[in-house]
Amino acid sequence: MTSENLSSTKTSRRSSLQIELTRQRLWQLVIIAIIDFVYYVGATYTAIIEYKERIVSSDPLKLSNIIELLAKVYGVNTPMGLIWAGIAVCAAVLGYGWLNNRQQLDFYEALPVKRGVRWRAVFINGILLMFIPQLVFMSFGLLLALSFGCMTQFLLVQAIYGILRVFVMEASVYSVAVFAAMLCGNLVIAFLGSSVLLIVEANLRFVFKAYETFSYKTYYRADSTDDAFYTLSPLVNFMAGIFDKGLNVRRDLINLGVLVVMTAAAYALYKIRKNEMAGTAIVFPAARDIISVVLNVVYTLTFSMFFAGSFAEQRNFGVTVFLIIVTLVSSLIVAVSINMILYMNVRSMFKKPVLMIIGAAVSVIVVLTFRYDLTGYDRYLPNPKSVESCAFFVDNNMNYYTDTGDGGLAYTDSENYAEKYMKLTNIEAVEKIVKIGEKCITSGENASDSYSLKVLFRLKNGRKVYRQLEVPKDVDKETMDAVFGTKEFREGYFPIYHSEAFEKQYPKNPSITYSSYVYDKKIEGESAVDNFKAAYEKDLEKFSYSTVVESNVIGAVTYTRNSVARTSDGDEFEYGQDMTFTIYDSFTNTIDYLKKNSIWIDTEIDASHVKEIIVTNNSEYDDDGEVKTVSYTDKEKIKKILESVHDNNISATWESTDDEESDYLAEVIFNDDAPENAQLESNGTFYTLFNKGALPDFVAKDFD
Amino acid sequence: MIEIRDLRKTFDSGDKNGAVNALNGITLNIAESQVFGLIGTNGAGKSTMMRLIAGIYRPDEGEIIVDGMKIYDNPEAKKNIFFAADDPYFFQNATPNEMARYYSGIYEAFDKVRFNKLLENFNLDGKRKISTFSKGMKKQLSCILGVCSGTKYLFLDETFDGLDPVMRQAVKSLFANDMAERGLTPIIASHNLRELEDICDHVGLLHQGGVLLSEDIEEMKLGIQKVQCVFKNDEDEKKILEGADVMMDERRGKLHTITIRGNREEIEGRFNGYELTFFEVLPLTLEEVFISETEVVGYDIRKLILN
Structure with a gap:
């Protein structure tokens, strides 16, 4: 053939x-x-x-x-x-x-x-x-x-x-x-x-x-x-x-x-x-043993997951023992079921007890590993000598732009901005804060009273390590200042330091708008912008954790620029983008600039315009279990409260909880015919926070 | 020629206590053109051995050589064999004709004309669904397909179990015909010795995974004689049986039934010259040969394969 x-x-x-x-x-x-x-x-x-x-x-x-x-x-x-x-x-x-x-x-x-x-x-x-x-x-x-x-x-x-x-x-x-x-x-x-x-x-x-x-x-x-x-x-x-x-x-x-x-x-x-x-x-009998252990672990963890979820917030020893027992019982049920299936015999439910024990032990170890970070993975800190630089990602309300490298502009966020521009070199100081943050997480305490931060370690070998942590608000100020008071932090945090690409892409109609209380005031022109930037940067030189937590937010500046584009019909139209900067009462250079350019807004509210102030304390509850509120309509009391509050609409980078007043929120309700109502978008209501150390005694007494 | 050398097979259940030694180092030869009977109790290892020889199972140790070729996963060697299982498989909703068509695609020598003729002889409808056949009819069909496949070796696992005596005889004559015409070698496994008595040329007895004996039936029969006699006196009895290889001596009154090893002339010579009240050499059944042979080595064959 x-x-x-x-x-x-x-x-x-x-x-x-x-x-x-x-x-x-x-x-x-x-x-x-x-x-x-x-x-x-x-x-x-x-x-x-x-x-x-x-x-x-x-x-x-x-x-x-x-x-x-x-x-x-x-x-x-x-x-x-x-x-x-x-x-x-x-x-x-x-x-x-x-x-x-x-x-x-x-x-x-x-x-x-x-x-x-x-x-x-x-x-x-x-x-x-x-x-x-x-x-x-x-x-x-x-x-x-x-x-x-x-x-x-x-x-x-x-x-x-x-x-x-x-x-x-x-x-x-x-x-x-x-x-x-x-x-x-x-x-x-x-x-x-x-x-x-x-x-x-x-x-x-x-x-x-x-x-x-x-x-x-x-x-x-x-x-x-x-x-x-x-x-x-x-x-x-x-x-x-x-x-x-x-x-x-x-x-x-x-x-x-x-x-x-x-x-x-x-x-x-x-x-x-x-x-x-x-x-x-x-x-394959050998494969059956491996399958038996693997399935035992997978499904034991699946069942135990519901219990672990229910007790996630409780990290005491008793709960851990309970979770171990739950895991062992789940493992027994799973192992018995698997045995009956794999041997196709009800009488084989307790066959190969050693494998059952191995499956249970592995499951318990996995549960405990997650619960107590037994591998140390979540407590990992790189050796400072192997770190090139670090960056902290701190959320805020500022808008960020970076150049795309090809002449374009990309709208970005604080994380990407910090990743690009923040090069903290005091690694020991960074790791000190990270350790505090990790301890806060592992203890499970203060979780609701902490700053959520993310940190990036740029290792010398080119690798990047990211961690997220919770730093308690009662953290030592000097420790925080060692990082957040540095020029390296400011340059990677405030977009004003790298605004060239933004300014190039949006070349037209620069303006500075100051917003405070319920009003906005605006000034236009490149020189106005340059002067603002100079004043703000001078204030930022004093920016640190301790100065910020001891200051009050009094307003925000919006730096806007426009660009020109054409519609499909060929008509030109302008569109703009902006950056927002928080103004603290300690920013004297910026305040002088605002005053000099007549865009300063006096935040003192005229008490005769106010109908009622409702104060809420988030940590106090009434008999019905609701958050406690007290309403003030007395003009004298309204006046005293108004002298002690600031705008809540602009967030601060750091908010200390050392002060008694941090739990209080004051809701200002204006008279129907008050001029403020024309500025407010909703129901004539304006939310304020009490200034540091300025909580009126009668308010404190009413909530006592 | 099928050569089996030190064949071992263990069924592994995954734990130490569950492993079963099905075959413990079996060595035997199956010569061509003779009927080989594989006898053994249930669980003796007959079906395991059949599956090993048919290349369905892979030996753990040892080797099976069919006409000089290893059998496992070797289509060249398997072309020469047809395996008719104790519970034969037919495709779902298939008819005998469809099965024949399938086999004709697998075995080049499949004889379709003969198949149709045999179906007619055995009174089986080639167009009827096999699922409606009785167990016996399925076994007949399996034998017919096996014979028509034209293979040199035909493995039949408990094939005669379920066949009525007439059909059993018909199947036997079918084999006899093919053995005479083309040298077919049927290898028949059964748990019942009587079933194979009149067909096998050579019998291998399997017990607990080992071969208890493997011999030609004729040789076995020629080497053992059964004598019924009545001695005149005890002295004659003593003299006649002195030095003889007596395998069994049953006595009922004065009548002795003696199973004795040796050829007929030799045995008759021992008794010559003595005056006996009664003397007769009787024919031996295969069963009696087996009983005698296995009792010598300490087994009660009646308990193994006759009950």
Whole structure:
């Protein structure tokens, strides 16, 4: 026989093997075909009929709406992922079902067919069983759309992308299920195993995330530009892809990788699988032990998670003991259930107690590791000698801009700005604050009375370490000043130090607006801006934690600039952007500047304009359990309160809680005819805070 | 020729107590063109051995060589074998004709014409769904498919169990025909010795995973004689049996039934020259040969395979 003849005989034998396999799986093919028909042809027809009927109605559908709808049916974000995955699992597990049946094993394995050839033939047959009906009925659906004039290039491209993504996902899920089928010697267990393999990673990540939330954590990821959720599970990857904007090929590449690895692993398992193990839950006894421990840990943690969540805030020893007991009981229940499934025997529930103990011990260790940071991960501080510089991310109401490097301007936030410009070099001082912050988190105390800060360590090896912490508001001021009173902090915190790109991009109509109380006052011109910047920067030289917490916020300056753009009609229009700067009563240079330029606003409120002041103390509760409030309508008392308050609308960087007045909020309600009402947007109400050390005695007494 | 060398197989359940030694180092040969009977109790390892020889199971140790080729995962070697399991598998909703079509794609020498003829002879409908067949009919079909596949070796696991005597005879004659015409070698496993008595040329007795004995039946029969006699006196009895390899001596009154090792002439020679009240050499059944042979090595075969 020539090599040509031999090759043609081989091809013919393979084809006849495929036909024979398909004949035996005809019922599966029919079910898959029905699902594909209903989805592709049925959905297309329904959408088009709806369109045709409504085209003559009073509320007609546009053709583009229908095409968009069809693009969802055929496109990459098809909602049918779970169904396709289900089909793939069935195709895999049922395709290799003969491996679990002694009668069929005797039949197939005695035949003069190489085991590998049969395995590959079944593998390919399963893939074809999924793909061919899908391709056929998708084509029918598209032809239907074409016949009704709803076919566009956009839809065709979406359909091609969609089917490719579905194929990759289906094939990957199929390979995972084949792996499960090779591992298991029973159909039901193989289905269970496939499901577990497809969700276990996402399950574990969810559980770990939950435990992270329940426990203290200092880990922080600053790079949030790519929040897409990737897993090794093809199904979860595909489902998560529904929320992607546009085509995310990374998911498909991951799924392709899973397909290759799992197919190779499944084939390797098949080669070493012993036929006599057919009928057992797991055909590899050693693997059964590993699976038993892993599943025990995963599902014990899943069950214990609910209890850990309920007691997340309580870190005392008694609660820890209770959680350990809960974990042990959960582990026992899970281990007993797993044993019964893996040995397919109720009497085997206590089999292999050593593995049960290992599973329980690992679960308890994981729970305690999260609860007490046993690995020390969340208490990690880099060696100061290995740190190049640091940056603190402090939230505020200022607007930030950075140049994009190509002449453009990017609107950004305090974190990105600090990451770019803040280079703190007193590492010991930074770490001192971080230690205080971590201690605050680990103790679980003062959590509500603390500053939320994030810190970045730029290591000399180029690595970046981010941590988030809670610094108690009663922190030592000198410790804070050692970092927050430095020029390095100011330059990475106040956008005024790097405003060149903003000014270049918005060259027109610069202005300074001072806002305080309920009024705004504005001055325009470059010189006005330059003078403001000079005065503000001079004040910032004295900026430190201690000066800020001892000062009151009296207003805010908004620095605005405009740029010019054209409409589609060619008309020019101006648009602007701004930066906001908080003004403290200790900023004497800025106050002088505002006064000199006649934009200073006297914050003293005329008591005759005020109808009522309602004072609230957030730490005091009345008999009904509501936050305690006292209303003042007496003119004398109103006048005294007004002399002691400042605008609450502008936030300060730091707010000390040392002072008694920090818990109080004063709501000023003006008379209906008061001029302030014209400035206020809502109900003539203005919220204020009491100045440091200025809480009137009668107010304190009323809340005593 | 099938050569089995030091064949071992253990069924591993994953824990120390659960491991079962199904076969403990079996060594035997199966010659061509003879009927090989594999006898043993339930759990003796017959089916395991059949599956190993058929290449369904992989040996833990030892080797199985079929016509010079290892059998496991070797299609070349498997082309020469057909395995008819004790509970044969047929495709769902398949008919005999469909199964024949499948087998004809697998075994190049499959004889479709003969298949149709045999279906007719055995009164089986080729178009009827196999799922509606009785257990016996399925076994007949399995035998017919096996014979028509044209393989050199035919493995039959408990095939005669469930067949009525007429069909059993018909199947036996089917094998006899193929043995004569094309040198078929049937290997038949059974737990019942009587089932194989009139068909096997060679019998291997399996017990607790080992081969208790493996011999040609004719040789066994020729080497053992059963004599019924009545001695005139005790002195004659003593002299005649002195130095003889007596395997069994049952006495009912004065009538002795003696199973004695040796060929017929030799045994008759021992008794010649003595005056006996009664003397007759009786034919031995396979069962009696087995009882005698295994009792010598300390086993009560009746407890093993006759009950």
